[in-house]
Amino acid sequence: MPVRLTHSVRRLFCPVLVLVATAAGADAPARPAFLWPPTAITPFANSAEPGEGEFTAVPGDVVTTDPNASPAVMQATFRTMARGTKAVARVVAWDPRRIELRMRPGRMNPVPPKGPRGDGRLPQDAALASRLVGAFNGGFLTEDVTCCDGMTVDGHEYTPATPRGATIALLKDGRTGLGTWPKDPVSLEDLGIVSLRQNLVPFIEDGRVDPYSRKRWGGTLDVKYAVGDKTIRTALCS
Numbered sequence: 001m002p003v004r005l006t007h008s009v010r011r012l013f014c015p016v017l018v019l020v021a022t023a024a025g026a027d028a029p030a031r032p033a034f035l036w037p038p039t040a041i042t043p044f045a046n047s048a049e050p051g052e053g054e055f056t057a058v059p060g061d062v063v064t065t066d067p068n069a070s071p072a073v074m075q076a077t078f079r080t081m082a083r084g085t086k087a088v089a090r091v092v093a094w095d096p097r098r099i100e101l102r103m104r105p106g107r108m109n110p111v112p113p114k115g116p117r118g119d120g121r122l123p124q125d126a127a128l129a130s131r132l133v134g135a136f137n138g139g140f141l142t143e144d145v146t147c148c149d150g151m152t153v154d155g156h157e158y159t160p161a162t163p164r165g166a167t168i169a170l171l172k173d174g175r176t177g178l179g180t181w182p183k184d185p186v187s188l189e190d191l192g193i194v195s196l197r198q199n200l201v202p203f204i205e206d207g208r209v210d211p212y213s214r215k216r217w218g219g220t221l222d223v224k225y226a227v228g229d230k231t232i233r234t235a236l237c238s
Contacts, residue, residue: 014106015138139199150198165198
């Protein structure tokens with residue numbers, strides 16, 4: 001097993017996306033021209049600092065790696081503005097040949113229109129839990145969004161997917177899909193989707209920033225760890 005979790009989380013208030021190591025002997029989904037490790041990110045800053053934008057292995061206090069294998073989870077940091085050094089982005093990449101994406105609903109969010117909420121627990125199955133790599137934020141609270149709060153886990157719908165929603169999906173063949181939910185009605189079965197999570201509309205679509213003119217992507221008032229008008233936000237990209 002290439003990696004395992006060294007930090008534990010017991011009960012989850014909000015939904016999370018979960019990374020688990022691929023089961024021993026499992027065949028990875030076919031991927032055309034897959035590149036690993038990822039190439040360096042060109043910094044936006046006028047002058048790059050040493051190591052800026054370059055991917056390195058995630059430290060050992062977060063995941064444990066096999067010394068005989070290349071890192072399965074890597075990270076890079078870079079400044080997002082041409083001037084100034086305050087806005088820094090951290091990108092974490094995982095090797096999809098060895099890491100699978102799973103999803104778990106929180107015990108309070110999302111809020112289903114009917115039926116029970118999630119149990120707020122990470123995978124409890126021993127075989128799956130032993131392969132747990134990590135987990136990260138699964139989107140805004142249901143009460144804080146006006147659209148695009150869909151979530152389905154292992155075929156069970158908690159909240160329906162809505163058009164224009166930025167969607168991350170786990171497909172039946174093991175691949176991960178990322179895109180905008182279509183306007184026309186579609187079924188998860190027809191799309192081959194096992195699990196999905198939506199969070200607002202996409203920030204970038206086909207190279208265009210804020211294609212739906214949302215402009216506001218979350219406030220900082222009473223937000224934990226916010227400093228002035230700055231706070232920590234997460235996003236997914238491919």
